[in-house]
Amino acid sequence: MPLVNYTEDPLHVLHPKDGAAGTDRPKALLAAVEEDPDPLLKLAASHVVSSQQFSRDELLQLFRLAAQYETTPALMHLPLAGKILISAFYEPSTRTRLSFESAWHRLGGSVMSITDPKSTGIAKGESLADIAEMFNNYGDVLVLRSSDGEAAHNMLENLRIPLVNAGNGIDEHPTQALADVYALAKWRPELFTGEVAPEQRIKVGIIGVPSRMRTVRSLLRLLSLFPQAIDEIVLVSREDENFDPGQREELEEAGISLRVVHDLDPALPDLDVVYINAIAWVGDTFEAMGEGLKLDRHSPLKEGAVVLHPLARGEELSTDLDATPHNWYFAQARGAVFVRMALLTTVVRRISAVMDTPDG
């Protein structure tokens, strides 16, 4: 390696920590939603397993609280000091794990991580019920990721602390969907907070297969709470079978207009939002969606359109889009911590510490 002369190298000078997309957008979102603790107090009585559990009002209040965290870092004097998050990642995931742990630490709490399945009781044949009983004694909330779609469900009967599903097999990934829709709520708050004129409604392109991609399944369920804002969802997929039985009907009954296309580029000029996520979870292997489903600076993106990606990305999303206004995935990644802060504050019943509540 060549010797670097640091006295001449400007690279070690620290950049300002402004954050992706700044704080103007979350401030606008904060202004657009009126504070109401009731939906969150209601949400506090349940585990978080599926996107389907959220109501529209719960989402808006979660996003409002997330925006508050994003704009006012010193909002609270560490309301979760002495509280313990059990971070059980039986399927590896640095990004989601650190996002949850960062959210919890920002609130003053402590974390106990389980990242090596081999060191756990599960490997020794201990039942999920017994492990749930152990977690009851050791922590205040359980964040669980597992490649086994049933594991989260099977623990519920024995858990007395709230479980937050951080991805269970091909089933759901509800907090990723929260981060996705929070990014859109920051982008255009007015879409989520009231009636939307027909010509203002947006077209959302989603690249993926809803029947076997948990992020897509969870995202569709959250979007279906806002039919008044969505003109159409365009699903881009190379597959012939994209939906589980009943999955498409569930969305259409919620008022979502769904269209499936095979090619990305012809659809792009009409899309206001493009959600891309090239890595599909299939059983216990990863599968690329194939050629022709990529975005770069030469893609025919509509002016003003934003691109979302849950990251980490591969070749499907070129870095040459990073410096363009289409890059909304960095704002999405940044918001993922704040929206998890809002959710965790809710499920451990500390809403009264950050909002005016009847019992606060």
Place this chain on the structure above:
Amino acid sequence: MPLVNYTEDPLHVLHPKDGAAGTDRPKALLAAVEEDPDPLLKLAASHVVSSQQFSRDELLQLFRLAAQYETTPALMHLPLAGKILISAFYEPSTRTRLSFESAWHRLGGSVMSITDPKSTGIAKGESLADIAEMFNNYGDVLVLRSSDGEAAHNMLENLRIPLVNAGNGIDEHPTQALADVYALAKWRPELFTGEVAPEQRIKVGIIGVPSRMRTVRSLLRLLSLFPQAIDEIVLVSREDENFDPGQREELEEAGISLRVVHDLDPALPDLDVVYINAIAWVGDTFEAMGEGLKLDRHSPLKEGAVVLHPLARGEELSTDLDATPHNWYFAQARGAVFVRMALLTTVVRRISAVMDTPDG
């Protein structure tokens, strides 16, 4: 996986967090023991390597403090903030490790975990003495588990921070024994706090081999501090040789009456307490104790008898006992965190923060 309709599924509703056996029992224990800081101040001057180190008075005060933590979670305003526990588990153990770390976090402290022996100096041939010197600089207390029975002993000469033995080979597991006896003290406080009429004394069955099971060895030593409460200890074992040289004599000199039997079921109708732990640590492999040493709903358990198990359990303890009054192992597991909180508060010399002391 079939689609779950969460709007109809009641499972995601959170159960009340009442805890195993509630708080009545620890409250009774708290009432039965008079507060006295002196025994704990004395204990604070030593490492905790063996059950043999505890006196009867030290145990009672530890149990009293544990009961106080169990009934009054907000007893203290995080007395260990800024203090560091080094959690060195050179032998994997999620349950014991998380129990210690949870106890420490509850008190406001920070944890540094070492769970991968390959990433430590030991693997590179670093001496235990040098590692001890490193730990002196980095933490305030060392919790050590090792499959090498000598490791804990060999570190003592160089350690200036207290060591707490979390299981050393087949030798001892003193904090598991604390949790075991704390469970009994919650069950019937009067057995431990004064004279016991002969007809009130209990028969304790222990399934296991004292010479090679560290939990059994440590438990027997703690029980031997309460001969006035114990009519007889019945050891259930399929082996012919169950004791190390001197081990049986040590117990009998302490006033414990010991009997060894080969079969479980004939002994059960007389036992007030049954301690079961089917997994024996032998060298570096696990060995099941064999058929015929199992408990389930059809076992001839005495009315009012309680079952203890250090968990994780295997086939030897049927889940069909979970919903019966014989299940005292969940109360035992729950108490394991609180009794470790009491011990850790003691060894890092913060007793004055939670009890009235001459220098407090």
Place this chain on the structure above:
Amino acid sequence: MPLVNYTEDPLHVLHPKDGAAGTDRPKALLAAVEEDPDPLLKLAASHVVSSQQFSRDELLQLFRLAAQYETTPALMHLPLAGKILISAFYEPSTRTRLSFESAWHRLGGSVMSITDPKSTGIAKGESLADIAEMFNNYGDVLVLRSSDGEAAHNMLENLRIPLVNAGNGIDEHPTQALADVYALAKWRPELFTGEVAPEQRIKVGIIGVPSRMRTVRSLLRLLSLFPQAIDEIVLVSREDENFDPGQREELEEAGISLRVVHDLDPALPDLDVVYINAIAWVGDTFEAMGEGLKLDRHSPLKEGAVVLHPLARGEELSTDLDATPHNWYFAQARGAVFVRMALLTTVVRRISAVMDTPDG
């Protein structure tokens, strides 16, 4: 294993926690340097990648603050509560990792560790730029160790939180060098704080190969800031080529007189400081420096000479020197935590919490 009778064994009695070399030396250092926040406020504007970045004044103020931490543990009421250190060790290192994490915890902060490269995005082909973007969102400072010498450099462009290099390939290990020189500053503060009479200047022996040992490279750069204190640096090496192009010239231009010798023992009687570090990092294997480069009680060490070693040690440094006054490596190891506390306080811009500053 023989039964230990703990009632007769004195080993479990806790030693007083006095620490290596006590607190007299750091107190003397503290008294010798006048407090001045300006150099640290300047340092706070950069990443810490290389020893070459530090000025003499920055070093002195860092050492002063480290001495303050070493002598006054309760200096601050946890100024980093709620702040997050990302501890990314893509190359295993228990000692350096725990030293950083302990330093951060002592200041009240939280830690997120990444110790398994396989669980990170890097293994999945994620770019360092994207990982840097993720870290921006999750933490307040990044401590990075990598066997890839370029990794730290390649992250800088995208990082908006400060990076502290904890060892990058064979390039640099600047915080180890800080610990090394802090140990010397505690040993003889007058060498570092003013003019030194010619007969008081010291001879420093360094066993190692500067071109491929990052600790040696970083140490030499820091020592070159104090030419007024150093009569000569004697490099002990069995190699013919010891320097990268320009490396020797850089030191000599700074006013350091350098001599290379092949044998240790003939040089020893003249040396005031002996820095030994027998393990050389070469590509991705370790290589011992060979026979004849060892220190023990029979080595012809000068009276009053001190030995430094970054630890962990192997056969090259005998434990029979531990109890002699030549042992300054334990004081060095102890100070490593405090000097990292000083550096971390600086880079996360909390100097005003511990020193009087214009904006404090």
